[in-house]
Amino acid sequence: MFLEIVSPEAILFSSEVDSITVPGIDGDFQMLNNHAPIVSILREGVVKVHVHSQQHLELDKLKGKFIPHSDDNNVLTLAINSGTLELKDNKAIILAD
Known part of the structure; x- marks a missing residue:
C-alpha cells in the first residue's frame, strides 16, 4: 500500500509500505494491503510504519522525526499528538499534528 504522512509544515513520508499501525481513539490498530x-x-x-527495506528511503530527508524501531530496522516510528487517517484503494493518508 502507499502511505503519505503530512504535517502542517511538510510532507513527512511518502512511500510504499507493508503495513501501518496507528493509535486510534479506541486503541492501536494495524492496516495491511487491501484493507x-x-x-x-x-x-x-x-x-x-513497516517498510520492506530502508534501501529506497533517505532517512535524513524524513525530517528527523522517524526513528527506526529498536527490535526491527524495517519498522519506523513517528510520535504524533493527534491526527486523522484515511485509507482507500490501498492509499493511506495521515494528517498528523
Whole structure:
C-alpha cells in the first residue's frame, strides 16, 4: 500500500509500505494491503510504519522525526499528538499534528 504522512509544515513520508499501525481513539490498530476503506481520528501515540527495506528511503530527508524501531530496522516510528487517517484503494493518508 502507499502511505503519505503530512504535517502542517511538510510532507513527512511518502512511500510504499507493508503495513501501518496507528493509535486510534479506541486503541492501536494495524492496516495491511487491501484493507477495507476507513476514516479514523488518531490520538496521541506512535505511528509504526513497516517498510520492506530502508534501501529506497533517505532517512535524513524524513525530517528527523522517524526513528527506526529498536527490535526491527524495517519498522519506523513517528510520535504524533493527534491526527486523522484515511485509507482507500490501498492509499493511506495521515494528517498528523
